[in-house]
Amino acid sequence: MITFENVDVIYPNGFKGLDDVNVEIARGEFVAIIGLSGAGKSTLIRAVNGLVPYTGGTLTVGETVVDPKNKSKLRRLRSKVGMIFQQFNNVGRISVLNNVLIGRSAVTPTWRSLIGWYGAEDKEVAFQSLERVGIVDKAYNRASALSGGQQQRVAIARVLAQDPEVILADEPVASLDPPTARKVLGDLRRIQQDLGITCIVNMHHLDLARDYADRIIGMRAGRVVFDGPTEEATDTVIEDVYQRSLTAEDIATADFPVSLEDLPAEAVAGVVAGEPDRKP
Amino acid sequence: MTAVAERTSAEAGPARVTRPEPPTPPLVNYLGLVVVAVAAFAFFWWTRDDTSVLYLPLGVTTLWAPQWPLIGFLVMLAVLALCWFTRTGVMAAFGALTVVIFSYWAGSNIHFIDRIVEVPGRLTAGNTREQLIGYFNPDWSYLLFSNVAGTSRPIWGEWLITLCMAVVATIIGCFIGLLLAMLASPVSSFSKTSSQTVKAINSVVRSIPDVGWALLFAAFIGGTAYGLGALAAVLALMMFNIGIVAKLLGESIDAVDPGPLEAADAAGANLLQRDRVAVLPAVMPSFVSYSLYVFELNIRASAALGVVGVAGIGGELSRQIRRMSQGYENVGAILWALVIVVLLVDLLSMWVRRKLL
Structure with missing residues (x-):
């Protein structure tokens, strides 16, 4: 479904975001990408829908080769590739329904979008998407009036309204509290399985990745350093990905935030004595 | 002694702490x-x-x-x-x-x-003194019951014309300003080139003051106070409003949260759709607020535009000022009424803004 062949991303400032990435993701797979900040997780995800243009190799989604230079081709590709963000990225001032209808942009004539008069079919799709994530009763509320978990569900509904073949999720639950994070991720997993959508998700929390993903890809410095089914992603393997031993924060979600007792003694002493946590 | 000082002195006791100088x-x-x-x-x-x-x-x-x-x-x-x-x-x-x-x-x-240092001397003697006395004894009957000299049009009708000029200029000017702001901001514009071009045009429009525009339009289409004068004033105010709204709103668009724009991009929306669904709702409150502000400015500016011979109360004001030693009570009445009208518009727009935001 999605094929990376020797894909490089070099940012305009010379930073190498992806370095010779070779990955093949099958239709209907749920893949979690793990790695430290700056390892290239977001770059990998954003290369798929062209939000970050790749600079070398070949990237194929379905039958189409992603071409970052061809704007209209890119729009056609994006209409089938939905994306979910850490900060939800809903438009706060308009209704939940209108937010979901943004997902219909690619199939709605521009004049309809401009005057805000969507067709009955588009509305029907939007309502079905809202039903799927279970917040159809909030359809006419302002998006900004919703809680974090509900806002992320609106974002998922917006993506579902695209009738996507692929869903990209960039840290989808990092802004949510742990129980909500599990619920939202569980919803995403269920919908993905129901509709047979290929799903690539960036994660910070190992236990979430292990509980929900079919397959885990570990990244370090723009390279794929681990790629295998979830069972094979043992602590030793992950420690190799992170290049350090795992800490409580890496694994914990249910008992996050970490209490003072979980921290090493010297760190606690520093906090109590009021030492600055940053060097001037 | 404040509570904080008491608390610290009770805890720290007599020990002196050295504070950084x-x-x-x-x-x-x-x-x-x-x-x-x-x-x-x-x-x-x-x-x-x-x-x-x-x-x-x-x-x-x-x-x-x-x-x-x-x-x-x-x-x-x-x-x-x-x-x-x-x-x-x-x-x-x-x-x-x-x-x-x-x-x-x-x-x-x-x-x-x-x-x-010469001003106090002037205030108490001669013509300046007469003027001041006139301004503080406004002739309200002139304002309410007389006609514009040589016509059958009542003075209060000029107020209506001023208001109408301001309304028309605000509505047309703000919508054109909105379009130009969208084109001027690199966030919502087609390309860097189009954004730079429209920004340059906006700077030119803004660099000519409202009175300058009024002089230009009065020269183009005839600047008599009767008939075409209102058109010249409306066009002048419109250009003035376009400049303000395009500048202020363009900056609001620059500062818009990029997240929803990215989401619209990722959903396959084209540029116009993205501007409509993600940019416009985000800047709508600013746009309404700027439009009301611009309406206030228009009421004020139309008084100044009278000097170049356009219609409305501004024209009447400049006619009365030109009468020199006879019109001070009339000028006073117009000026006081102007203060009241501007205050009323101010209050109204404040109320609307509170309701909308």
């Missing part, structure tokens, strides 16, 4: 600033064009100095001394010194102090 700025830099002040003093002395001197008999000798440059120099030194004792940073002290130097330079070139 504010850093002293280097003396040599301040001496440099004194040199700058001396140089400015020398320049002002060299270029002075008045002959007033300070004459100071000190017993052993008499000291005399050009009055204004010396006073300016003393002010500069006083500012530097104040900055030194409050341990102000050198750059801030330099800034304060610069303000003094520039205000002296600018004020002395237009003889500001020399002229302003």
